[in-house]
Amino acid sequence: MAKVRVHNISLSLDGYAAGPDQDLEHPLGVGGERLHEWVFATDFGRAMIGQPTGDDPGPALDNELLGTADDGVGATIMGRNMFGPVRGEWPDESWTGWWGEEPPYHHPVFVLTHHARPSLEMAGGTTFHFVTDGFESALRQALAAADGLDVRIGGGPSTIQQYVRAGLVDEMTVAIVPVLLGAGERLFDGVGTDALTAVSLQASPAVVHVRLARPAGA
Amino acid sequence: MAKVRVHNISLSLDGYAAGPDQDLEHPLGVGGERLHEWVFATDFGRAMIGQPTGDDPGPALDNELLGTADDGVGATIMGRNMFGPVRGEWPDESWTGWWGEEPPYHHPVFVLTHHARPSLEMAGGTTFHFVTDGFESALRQALAAADGLDVRIGGGPSTIQQYVRAGLVDEMTVAIVPVLLGAGERLFDGVGTDALTAVSLQASPAVVHVRLARPAGA
Numbered sequence: 148m149a150k151v152r153v154h155n156i157s158l159s160l161d162g163y164a165a166g167p168d169q170d171l172e173h174p175l176g177v178g179g180e181r182l183h184e185w186v187f188a189t190d191f192g193r194a195m196i197g198q199p200t201g202d203d204p205g206p207a208l209d210n211e212l213l214g215t216a217d218d219g220v221g222a223t224i225m226g227r228n229m230f231g232p233v234r235g236e237w238p239d240e241s242w243t244g245w246w247g248e249e250p251p252y253h254h255p256v257f258v259l260t261h262h263a264r265p266s267l268e269m270a271g272g273t274t275f276h277f278v279t280d281g282f283e284s285a286l287r288q289a290l291a292a293a294d295g296l297d298v299r300i301g302g303g304p305s306t307i308q309q310y311v312r313a314g315l316v317d318e319m320t321v322a323i324v325p326v327l328l329g330a331g332e333r334l335f336d337g338v339g340t341d342a343l344t345a346v347s348l349q350a351s352p353a354v355v356h357v358r359l360a361r362p363a364g365a
Numbered sequence: 366m367a368k369v370r371v372h373n374i375s376l377s378l379d380g381y382a383a384g385p386d387q388d389l390e391h392p393l394g395v396g397g398e399r400l401h402e403w404v405f406a407t408d409f410g411r412a413m414i415g416q417p418t419g420d421d422p423g424p425a426l427d428n429e430l431l432g433t434a435d436d437g438v439g440a441t442i443m444g445r446n447m448f449g450p451v452r453g454e455w456p457d458e459s460w461t462g463w464w465g466e467e468p469p470y471h472h473p474v475f476v477l478t479h480h481a482r483p484s485l486e487m488a489g490g491t492t493f494h495f496v497t498d499g500f501e502s503a504l505r506q507a508l509a510a511a512d513g514l515d516v517r518i519g520g521g522p523s524t525i526q527q528y529v530r531a532g533l534v535d536e537m538t539v540a541i542v543p544v545l546l547g548a549g550e551r552l553f554d555g556v557g558t559d560a561l562t563a564v565s566l567q568a569s570p571a572v573v574h575v576r577l578a579r580p581a582g583a
Contacts, residue, residue, distance in 0.1 A: 160539070160563075160575065161553035162380030178558060321378070323541060325563030325575050327553055335379035335545055340396060345378075345543030350568035357378065357543050357573075 149290055150297045153307050153319040154216035156334060157182035157354070160323065163331035164304035171232040174245070181326045185209060185353040195251065206351035212320065221296025222289040223252055224282075226306035227260040230275070237264050244275065255292040257285045259306060282309050304332045311335075311342050316361065319343055323355040367508055368515045371525050371537040372434035374552060375400035375572070378541065381549035382522035389450040392463070399544045403427060403571040413469065424569035430538065439514025440507040441470055442500075444524035445478040448493070455482050462493065473510040475503045477524060500527050522550045529556050534579065537561055541573040 158164050159182060166176025173179065186192035189205030191213040204210060227233075231242045244250055249271040257276050264277040276292075278285040289298040300310050310316050321334070343359040350356075376382055377400060384394025393400065404410035407423030409431040422428060445451075449460045462468055467489040475494050482495040494510075496503040507516040518528050528534050539552070561577040568574075 158378075160376075160380075160541075161556070162378075162551075323378075323573065325566060325577070327556060327558050327561065329556065329558040333380075338379070338545060338547065340545050340547045343545065348543060348568045348570070348573055350566045350573060352566070355541065355566055355568060355573045355575075359543070 149221075149293060149295055150317040151286065151300065151310065151315055152220065152297050153300045153310075153316055155186075155213055155320055155322055156302065156304070156307060157185070157322050157324050158334050159326050159328040159331075161327050161329065162333050162335065163328040164302075164307075164334040165332040166328050167330040167332075169228065169332075174232060176328075176331050178328050179331065181328070182324050185322065185324060185351075186213060188353060189213060206353055208349060208351040208356065209322075209353060212322075212356055216320075217252075217299065219297050220254065220299045221293030222254055223256045223299045223301045224285050224289050224306070224310075225256060225258055225301040226303050227258055229301060229303045229306070230258045230260075236262050240264065240267070243267060243269065249273070255289070256301075257289045257292075259285055282306070283313070283315075286310070286315060304334050308334065308336065308338060311338050314342060314361070316343065318361075319359045321357045321359065323357060325354070367439075367511060367513055368535040369504065369518065369528065369533055370438070370515050371518045371528075371534055373404075373431060373538055373540055374520065374522070374525060375403070375540050375542050376552050377544050377546040377549075379545050379547065380551050380553065381546040382520075382525075382552035383550040384546050385548040385550075387446065387550075392450060394546075394549050396546050397549065399546070400542050403540065403542060403569075404431060406571060407431060424571055426567060426569040426574065427540075427571060430540075430574055434538075435470075435517065437515050438472065438517045439511030440472055441474045441517045441519045442503050442507050442524070442528075443474060443476055443519040444521050445476055447519060447521045447524070448476045448478075454480050458482065458485070461485060461487065467491070473507070474519075475507050475510075477503055500524070501531070501533075504528070504533060522552050526552065526554065526556060529553075529560050532560060532579070534561065536579075537577045539575045539577065541575060543572070 166179030169176045189210045190200040191210050193200050233242050250273040253272040267275040344362050346358045346360050384397030387394045407428045408418040409428050411418050451460050468491040471490040485493040562580050564576045564578050
């Protein structure tokens with residue numbers, strides 16, 4: 148049975164998954180980059196942004212969890228803000244995502260938006276589809292496209308929250324980053340108490356990895 | 366130099382240190398007892414409430430951190446709600462705390478309140494002093510009473526927050542409990558980004574212990 152999964156979502160000690168005042172200059176919100184420093188301290192993260200690897204690979208646990216997050220995933224869903232900073236109607240089709248010519252997905256990606264746009268085929272097997280009829284429709288389309296593999300909800304926080312609230316997430320891993328952001332976008336607001344239960348805790352020197360799952364019967 | 370310390374404050378994944386709707390029946394708020402189950406799964410916690418120990422001592426790390434939290438502490442400060450459920454003027458002096466005849470402090474305890482009351486001497490070296498002229502006065506009195514030893518801020522969350530916001534806390538340990546409370550009293554609201562920085566992370570099978578300290582120069 149295909150699962151709906153969320154992986155490696157960084158969460159500050161005060162409960163934020165992004166900083167305040169997101170814009171083009173601060174796509175993760177002001178101070179939000181502190182949530183992701185642990186990623187770029189690993190070889191996985193450095194390879195992702197084209198930096199040299201091998202000198203200091205970073206914590207093995209962090210590398211492993213980052214490197215296996217897409218195992219068995221056949222389609223990704225993301226919110227429009229994760230796709231890019233453009234708001235409102237698409238002025239043209241020049242924005243093709245943050246990731247350059249060959250995005251790291253290599254499978255269909257469904258972008259939640261209120262504004263229709265033709266699908267966009269990129270190098271390396273990634274095609275962005277723009278879904279205007281809601282998050283449940285996006286999940287149906289993603290499950291169909293994944294063809295038996297799992298669907299990953301990529302982010303951002305409000306998109307993840309939407310799927311968790313609806314009880315649609317089977318597995319989730321969160322990386323608790325020991326920083327205070329003071330303000331921003333909360334991950335778990337309004338999620339309730341029983342949507343997910345913790346299965347395991349593992350600390351690297353940098354972050355704590357919490358694995359959560361939908362409780363049996365929920 | 367005597368320090369101001371906070372220890373083993375339980376924090377849910379969604380950032381709450383107590384559940385909602387605290388009252389006599391729910392002193393930790395509704396669902397708040399889930400934050401403290403890890404304590405009572407240790408020999409330290411079972412001994413605290415008079416239950417048998419030794420059969421299943423619980424995680425060694427949790428026992429150690431619970432058992433050493435009062436090392437070097439000469440006085441404690443707590444908010445009135447941690448002392449008891451009585452609100453407003455003290456109707457009489459019958460309420461003497463949650464802890465019975467011999468509270469586990471064995472040193473002076475300063476209770477923040479708006480309502481004066483004579484000091485209360487208990488068995489075993491604990492004396493409760495009721496401070497009506499503010500949290501900074503309470504800290505001055507506690508430091509004097511501790512006579513060179515450290516002062517521990519016992520709780521609850523709003524009292525801890527008050528001292529953290531004022532930049533008065535030197536060291537703090539937080540236990541992240543992998544549960545969702547959904548609502549309640551937040552620990553770090555309004556604390557800002559630089560009051561404390563993380564020094565270490567350690568996961569037991571039950572909780573994650575985060576050690577924080579005031580940054581050098583702050």
